[in-house]
Amino acid sequence: MTWKYADPRTEQVFCRIAETIDTRSRWDSELESMLIELAQENSPSVARYWARTEVGRGIPDRAFRQGALYWFEDQVPARTFKTSGTTGAQSRGEAHYSPRGLELLRQTIVGHARQHVTPGLESPVILRLVPDERAVPDMIMAYGMGVIASELGDPENSAVVVGPTGVDFDLLAERLDRAVAADQPVVLIGGSFVFVNVCDYLEGIGRSWRLPAGSRMIDAGGFKGRSRELDVDTLRAAVGRVFGIEASGCVNLFGMTELASQLYDGSDVALGPLAERPKGGSAFVEPRVRDSQTMGYIQDGSGLLEVADLCILDRPYVVLTGDLAIASPHGVAIIGRAERGQTRGCSLSLDSLTRKEVA
Amino acid sequence: MTERNSISWMPSWVDTSGFRSFDIGDSLSCLQPTSDDWPVLARGLRRASSQLKELSIREIIAAIDRVAARWCDRSWETRQRARDLAARATGFSLEAIERSFDVELRNYRADSLWRTLHRELGDPRVLDGFRANEHLDGFGHAIGPDITATIFTGNVPGLPALSIVRALLVKSAVVAKVASGEPSFAAQFARSLYEEEPRLGDAVVVTYWARSDQASLQGVLGIAEALIAYGGEDACAAIRAVLPDGIRYIEHGHKFSAGLITRDYLLQHGIDKVADQIAIDVSIFNQHACIAPQAYLVVGDPELTRELGRSLARALDAYADACPVGDLALADAASLQLRRADAAWQAATDEACDLWTSARLDWSIALASEISGEGGGNRYLRLVSVPTLDAGIDALRPFGRYLQNVGLGVPREDHERAALELARIGACRISAPGRMAEPSMMWKHDGHSCVADLVRWCDIEMHALSSPSPSDT
Structure with a gap:
């Protein structure tokens, strides 16, 4: 029987998630069972998918492109985020949030950020190298970084330093100068590749700062598939030269529209081919690696990334993200996208080409 | 000449002492000419092409046919070695490689080669000299490039033989760049050509350079009159962007x-x-x-x-x-x-x-x-x-x-x-x-006449001596 949004059981799961975020330190498998039951009852598609594969198998990221995966017919979504969708509007994935789901999203973002973005810092200056969320209301990274800045940052000196035409270097410099003068730690937060471009530009014009002790750089995403692939330590070195941020103050986060929680670097072991650091889990979000031959879970070695995120109330809590990852005792390093269609010589990988033509 | 465990093949006349040498994996090596070496190699390859042009097409086809006959034998040691190397590189099962070789290599038997030339050129002997053509009311001669460059992909075990054979059929020397995905077959094939007919093997250079190595690509394009390239959309676009004026270009891109x-x-x-x-x-x-x-x-x-x-x-x-x-x-x-x-x-x-x-x-x-x-x-x-x-x-x-x-x-x-x-x-x-x-080899691969597109023609017409006598046709 379908669970309504108004159903007391939904309220119960909501409270359990909130409690897990706030208080638990170990994986909440009881909550996972509740989310499995919710999914099976509210989505015949998920039930059938799990019957074909196995219960709890990650829903492929592509599934989110094919119409709403949203559990509650009796509740209009309060907010919808969309994937970046480089291949046409029709193929953009969507993640809908009910009011309760949105509240949990805020809680998991803030909970994780306290732990990984601003530990030991009191109201740092948070400078976002992503557009303001009002300019891109369906971009979850802009929303999440906005939440972090508004909840944990110094309201007076924090700012978005990306405008419609790109990075506002004057504003960035002004805020950094001010923070240095006030000896106030700064958290720079944005996409990995944006940092590369910003560092390139600032080094090119000979600008650099020694930001106050405790300052950090939080970069999201990675480099795989970009025109220029940089290893983690090269980026950290550039950030050190330009901003005076120690390597130990640099943290990478992995997030995706389909998930609510983020995964942060959990240890400083250079594990991936671009020295990607392993991500850690928590009581409510866990990176898992499936063997690419058998799809069984592995604790050591390379395979497909699956993320189980117990903070998701409104849609599948577990996603086969489409990324490759390395499992290790230190955590899970995410090492880039797995391509459905391999490019191999004269055989084809026409995905983007034909989609353009068909459209 | 190169070692058996090399993915490169150098003709016997090449002095390889200045070439870069590197290992691939734990058992394969490669010799790579530097960009300064290509002009020197070009002189040798042009001589090798001249020697090919001294051979009749009948002799060339006969030699390739003998090589292909050996390759069609699953028990031939060279084939087994190539199979094992290709399996290691591609992850294909041994039988999958065997079947790939079976399908690919039978195309280079004499009957297939003759039919190909008949289909593409009309009269294969136009490759040997002027031949009467009744439609022209004169004579035609088809001349292949001195040097044809080929850029391979590693998707199909055995496929590099196709372009090497096409170039040799038009009496062109070949510079082949193998793919990292399956780097070993081309050199094995070139060696087998050499063993059967040294003039064929001596007209083939097989080497490797990384896709980012523009100097090597430009070095080879600088000496070649024709280029046959296999590759994905990006790889082919990158090649097209640096094609010298006037080079004959045959592309086998995404399909x-x-x-x-x-x-x-x-x-x-x-x-x-x-x-x-x-x-x-x-x-x-x-x-x-x-x-x-x-x-x-x-x-x-x-x-x-x-x-x-x-x-x-x-x-x-x-x-x-x-x-x-x-x-x-x-x-x-x-x-x-x-x-x-x-x-x-x-x-x-x-x-x-x-x-x-x-x-x-x-x-x-x-x-x-x-x-x-x-x-x-x-x-x-x-x-x-x-x-x-x-x-x-x-x-x-x-x-x-x-x-x-x-x-x-x-x-x-x-x-x-x-x-x-x-x-x-x-x-x-x-x-x-x-x-x-x-x-088949006769198929107009990707819609092109892949042998005919390599040649340049010279016709004799409107000439007192150009009317074919009955015995010429």
């Missing part, structure tokens, strides 16, 4: 192949038999070749397509028993698992869809609502039900620019119309289901 069969064909031949045929089309070269179907369109009742899917599962299983796919590398296995997950999701959300898979990664069949340009290979086939033959042709229409090989199974009365329509929308090869993976 899309599919099958199209009707209910009547299925019933006439029997579903199980057609499934066996499709299993061959999908499995040879592990579906890495451009000629391999990514999808089969089935005209008729959707239930019939589902029935074919079930039969195909049996057929692919049987094929894999005799010829497994091999050991897929992480990226390939991950790609396959994601495609399977997508199809499992489709099947869960749309009753018209389904998915059959082997216990391991040997094969996958997705009953899908539409064909997709997304390839990936490794025996993953989409079966798509379409209501009419026209709808099937229409489904292929968006792929027109990339459409290559169509396995066409329709009743005789529909065959000509369907073939014409497919040709007009872009197909360049139409074969029976089950024969998609066997393109």
